[in-house]
Amino acid sequence: MWTIRHYQPTDRAAVRRLAGDTAHFGDPIERFLDAREVFLDAFASFYTDVMGNYLWIAEEDGALLGYLMGCPDTIDYNEWFRANVKKVAWRVVTLRYRGVFTRKSLGYIWRYWQVRIPYIDLSPYPAHLHINTRADKRGSGSGTALMKTYLDQLRNENVPGVHLETSSANTIAAPWYERLGFQLLQRTPSDLYITSVGHSVDFLLYGMRL
Numbered sequence: 001m002w003t004i005r006h007y008q009p010t011d012r013a014a015v016r017r018l019a020g021d022t023a024h025f026g027d028p029i030e031r032f033l034d035a036r037e038v039f040l041d042a043f044a045s046f047y048t049d050v051m052g053n054y055l056w057i058a059e060e061d062g063a064l065l066g067y068l069m070g071c072p073d074t075i076d077y078n079e080w081f082r083a084n085v086k087k088v089a090w091r092v093v094t095l096r097y098r099g100v101f102t103r104k105s106l107g108y109i110w111r112y113w114q115v116r117i118p119y120i121d122l123s124p125y126p127a128h129l130h131i132n133t134r135a136d137k138r139g140s141g142s143g144t145a146l147m148k149t150y151l152d153q154l155r156n157e158n159v160p161g162v163h164l165e166t167s168s169a170n171t172i173a174a175p176w177y178e179r180l181g182f183q184l185l186q187r188t189p190s191d192l193y194i195t196s197v198g199h200s201v202d203f204l205l206y207g208m209r210l
């Protein structure tokens with residue numbers, strides 16, 4: 001049986017592995033990007049290195065089953081991202097990463113910079129989250145327990161609301177968020193994953209008042 005606990009720095013490698021293994025709608029990131037480390041440094045390191053208190057782990061027999069990466073105030077993330085992305089870009093141009101200059105990666109990076117970022121009014125929904133569990137352990141209840149733990153944490157801290165982004169290709173996650181009480185705030189068609197999925201998907205922005 002799994003247990004839920006706070007993240008520890010010793011979980012860092014396992015969390016990054018799972019984040020890479022689930023980045024394509026629950027499948028490995030290599031479906032759309034050959035440069036896994038770029039993605040992890042540009043995005044996941046905020047949660048492992050800065051927001052550890054809002055990173056929750058599902059664990060069974062000492063092995064990582066899943067995680068929920070959260071942040072109570074998305075303004076903090078946006079500020080971090082703006083500063084951090086420059087460091088990652090510098091490492092890209094100084095050839096510190098593998099897998100950047102492949103047709104797949106360059107195509108994705110090109111489409112990424114053209115994406116329309118959905119606008120969200122952060123005042124009612126300042127917090128956000130990302131959640132993933134291991135493919136062979138989905139449906140065992142750990143995702144629901146991770147979500148409950150984080151939502152309770154936010155409520156205890158009087159955070160007024162939380163949002164998350166998913167897509168119409170996350171066919172299990174999107175209806176699950178709705179069953180949990182998240183409301184669809186915005187639906188935006190996008191070609192970001194057109195080569196890996198084979199067609200446009202809709203980005204779905206969900207919010208919940210706490």
Ligand SMILES: CC(C)(COP(=O)(O)OP(=O)(O)OC[C@H]1O[C@@H](n2cnc3c(N)ncnc32)[C@H](O)[C@@H]1OP(=O)(O)O)[C@@H](O)C(=O)NCCC(=O)NCCS
Pocket residue numbers: 022025026027066131132133134137138139140141142143144145165166167170172173176179
């Ligand atoms: C979405 C996700 C995090 C849920 O975690 P989990 O450990 O499966 O969570 P639970 O076991 O509590 O199940 C959550 C819900 O998904 C349903 N579910 C999980 N796996 C399923 C499967 N293979 N088929 C159908 N439903 C499934 C469960 O029935 C449950 O719904 P319910 O609570 O209404 O009964 C996990 O399925 C996952 O990582 N999916 C792939 C990646 C993804 O979509 N992540 C979210 C990105 S925004």
